[in-house]
Amino acid sequence: MVSNDFSSDIQTKMSTKIVIAGGFGAGKTTLVGSVSEIPAVTTEAVMTEASVPHDDTSATPQKVTTTVAMDFGRITVDQQLILYMFGTPGQARFWFMWDDLVRGAVGAVVVVDCRRLADSFEAVDYFETNRRIPYVVALNKFDGALEYTTEQIREALEVSSDVPILDFDARDRSSSGSVLKTLLRYALSNNAAAAPVG
Amino acid sequence: MSYRKRRGSRIRPYTFTGGRTRSRHPLMVQTLVSTADPSNDAPANLMPESQRIYLLCRETRSVAEVSAELKIPLGVTQVLLSDLAELGVVYIHPTITGDSPSENQVLERALRGLERLFQ
Numbered sequence: 001m002v003s004n005d006f007s008s009d010i011q012t013k014m015s016t017k018i019v020i021a022g023g024f025g026a027g028k029t030t031l032v033g034s035v036s037e038i039p040a041v042t043t044e045a046v047m048t049e050a051s052v053p054h055d056d057t058s059a060t061p062q063k064v065t066t067t068v069a070m071d072f073g074r075i076t077v078d079q080q081l082i083l084y085m086f087g088t089p090g091q092a093r094f095w096f097m098w099d100d101l102v103r104g105a106v107g108a109v110v111v112v113d114c115r116r117l118a119d120s121f122e123a124v125d126y127f128e129t130n131r132r133i134p135y136v137v138a139l140n141k142f143d144g145a146l147e148y149t150t151e152q153i154r155e156a157l158e159v160s161s162d163v164p165i166l167d168f169d170a171r172d173r174s175s176s177g178s179v180l181k182t183l184l185r186y187a188l189s190n191n192a193a194a195a196p197v198g
Numbered sequence: 199m200s201y202r203k204r205r206g207s208r209i210r211p212y213t214f215t216g217g218r219t220r221s222r223h224p225l226m227v228q229t230l231v232s233t234a235d236p237s238n239d240a241p242a243n244l245m246p247e248s249q250r251i252y253l254l255c256r257e258t259r260s261v262a263e264v265s266a267e268l269k270i271p272l273g274v275t276q277v278l279l280s281d282l283a284e285l286g287v288v289y290i291h292p293t294i295t296g297d298s299p300s301e302n303q304v305l306e307r308a309l310r311g312l313e314r315l316f317q
Contacts, residue, residue: 012291012292013230013232013258013291014230014291014292014293014294014304015228015229015230015260015291015293015294016228016293016294016295016296016304016305016308017226017227017228017293035316041262041263041266042266043227043262043263043265043266043272044265044266044269044271044272070227070262072227072262074260074263075311075312075315077307077308077311077312077315078307078311081294081304081307081308081311082230082260083308083311083312084227084228084260084262086227086228086262101227103226104226104228104293104295105295105296106294106295106296106305106308107296134296173316174316174317176316177312177315177316178316180312180316181309181312181313181316184305184308184309184312185309187296187305188302188305188306188309191296191299191302191305192302
């Protein structure tokens with residue numbers, strides 16, 4: 001582990017978090033890897049599995065605990081502020097841990113693979129239902145071209161009219177960075193609308 | 199089908215935490231922690247896990263990083279860190295959640311930082 005990137009000053013450092021959501025294989029980890037200053041790290045949380053019926057074909061129905069892996073990355077924004085990006089587990093059966101992961105986030109990105117729109121329904125649903133957290137929808141261009149217009153996607157995924165939808169390439173650092181900038185601008189405009197400066 | 203396989207004598211992670219699963223301090227995955235005084239040795243009588251956490255925290259890191267580096271599950275890391283904070287030997291840094299308008303200034307700083315980094 002590189003230790004020199006942590007300055008030893010006693011100034012108070014602060015941190016903040018963005019959640020990267022989306023279907024399995026939509027490009028969440030790729031996005032995190034593109035913008036993170038460290039290789040994406042995986043941490044594991046041991047969860048006690050709620051007895052939600054999931055896979056009928058599951059070979060281990062008696063399993064009581066499960067280990068959920070979360071990928072995360074880091075951007076040192078300035079000397080005092082560190083921004084973490086946390087990827088949500090892609091499988092729907094880990095939805096029960098979303099509240100813990102999302103709590104305290106300044107915003108979320110839902111990464112969408114346009115070839116598999118249905119995979120992002122659950123993530124969009126989650127943030128549409130829980131409108132406390134500002135989110136943007138980022139369409140990952142896998143083949144360099146998008147098959148649908150932004151408005152078609154908005155209609156198909158039932159994304160509110162004020163939520164930004166943009167396309168990007170998760171492999172590209174600058175393109176992925178634009179997604180984060182769009183999210184922060186949107187979060188700030190939301191806050192300004194909610195609490196006018198007096 | 200009532201046969202239940204007996205579990206081994208493996209120590210469950212929550213044994214370390216005395217069965218507690220909640221931390222008393224607002225420790226989120228992104229929250230930064232550091233030792234109150236980086237030059238101090240670990241306090242006596244710490245459990246080995248807490249001692250490892252303490253030593254790692256001599257440099258500021260997030261709860262998630264502590265958990266990943268020491269391979270201690272997140273929930274356990276949170277409880278042990280909370281205990282160290284209670285003892286006054288680990289400092290919990292402020293976490294910006296964007297919930298309060300007073301944090302807008304910090305979010306604006308974050309945006310300016312991103313604009314500088316990703317042009």
